[in-house]
Amino acid sequence: MKSILVLGAAGQIGSELVPYLRNIYGDKNVIAVYRSTPLPREIMEGGPCENMDALDGEQMLSVVNKYNVDSIINLVAVLSAKGEANPTLAWKINMESHFNALEISRQTKGAVFTPSSIGAFGPTTPMDHTPQDTVMRPTTVYGISKIAAELLGDYYALKFGVDARGLRYPGIISNVTLPGGGTTDYAVEIYYDAIKNKSYTCNLSAGTYLDMMYMPDALRACAELMEADPSKLVHRNCFNITAMSFDPEKIAAAIRVHIPDFRLEYKVDPVKQAIANSWPNSMDDSAARDEWGWKPEYDLAGMTSDMLEVLRKKLK
Numbered sequence: 001m002k003s004i005l006v007l008g009a010a011g012q013i014g015s016e017l018v019p020y021l022r023n024i025y026g027d028k029n030v031i032a033v034y035r036s037t038p039l040p041r042e043i044m045e046g047g048p049c050e051n052m053d054a055l056d057g058e059q060m061l062s063v064v065n066k067y068n069v070d071s072i073i074n075l076v077a078v079l080s081a082k083g084e085a086n087p088t089l090a091w092k093i094n095m096e097s098h099f100n101a102l103e104i105s106r107q108t109k110g111a112v113f114t115p116s117s118i119g120a121f122g123p124t125t126p127m128d129h130t131p132q133d134t135v136m137r138p139t140t141v142y143g144i145s146k147i148a149a150e151l152l153g154d155y156y157a158l159k160f161g162v163d164a165r166g167l168r169y170p171g172i173i174s175n176v177t178l179p180g181g182g183t184t185d186y187a188v189e190i191y192y193d194a195i196k197n198k199s200y201t202c203n204l205s206a207g208t209y210l211d212m213m214y215m216p217d218a219l220r221a222c223a224e225l226m227e228a229d230p231s232k233l234v235h236r237n238c239f240n241i242t243a244m245s246f247d248p249e250k251i252a253a254a255i256r257v258h259i260p261d262f263r264l265e266y267k268v269d270p271v272k273q274a275i276a277n278s279w280p281n282s283m284d285d286s287a288a289r290d291e292w293g294w295k296p297e298y299d300l301a302g303m304t305s306d307m308l309e310v311l312r313k314k315l316k
């Protein structure tokens with residue numbers, strides 16, 4: 001990657017991926033694109049930024065030409081729970097932004113990174129050690145858009161030679177920008193509430209296991225996949241990747257190592273619970289490990305001590 005356009009730069013992943021990539025590829029070579037949510041000052045002042053709608057293909061093409069972009073990272077998405085509240089919006093945003101990125105890359109002979117998700121799986125998928133290649137019948141509009149995006153990425157790679165690659169991200173835990181509208185959001189909120197209130201009311205039930213990952217691993221995975229030798233990639237769209245699998249009781253226990261009187265209560269949200277029940281408990285990410293050397297650095301204990309240390313300073 002030489003000149004990288006990051007769509008959705010103000011979001012949970014984008015707000016950390018832009019500085020991460022600018023560090024590696026140079027400030028002026030990573031263009032942060034945002035629409036309604038303003039960008040953090042660090043991003044605004046640190047390199048090129050464009051206020052643009054990812055659903056507007058002409059505008060995207062002119063920005064791509066302006067900066068001679070060779071790689072588009074499309075982080076624009078309506079997440080799972082919000083998507084269930086507004087399926088039309090979720091489909092439109094998730095698919096049209098993806099289609100524009102692929103179409104433009106077809107014209108420019110560029111590369112595209114698209115995050116897929118554990119949400120691309122469904123209730124008939126094997127729930128434990130979910131294989132890379134398996135039954136995928138998601139029951140949320142978010143999941144349906146993700147599996148469609150995976151297939152469209154493979155189609156553009158096969159048919160037009162677009163270098164389309166992607167990852168099936170698990171829930172991402174981070175401390176810079178809050179996620180919004182996701183089913184795994186609880187695993188971020190719990191740390192904020194642990195610091196602020198020493199208690200948290202969880203909207204998923206005890207025993208709900210889901211794959212998760214700390215943001216530094218998620219950022220590194222994106223860059224490593226995009227730099228991977230294409231001749232080694234049997235899969236492209238998309239790779240299972242995971243770092244840990246836990247339920248609310250396990251994350252609470254990890255927090256109690258640092259905050260012994262932390263209390264966890266439950267008020268289950270039926271929509272989120274139904275979504276979580278349809279997703280894997282734990283994925284098998286051996287294809288990513290074999291094909292491009294994926295290896296997570298953070299486990300639950302390591303992530304928890306780092307999250308609490310960072311948030312203690314941030315929320316002081």
Ligand code: AKB
Nearest residue numbers: 079080117182183184
């Ligand atoms: C969500 O919960 O919708 C996302 C995801 C796992 O894709 N965080």
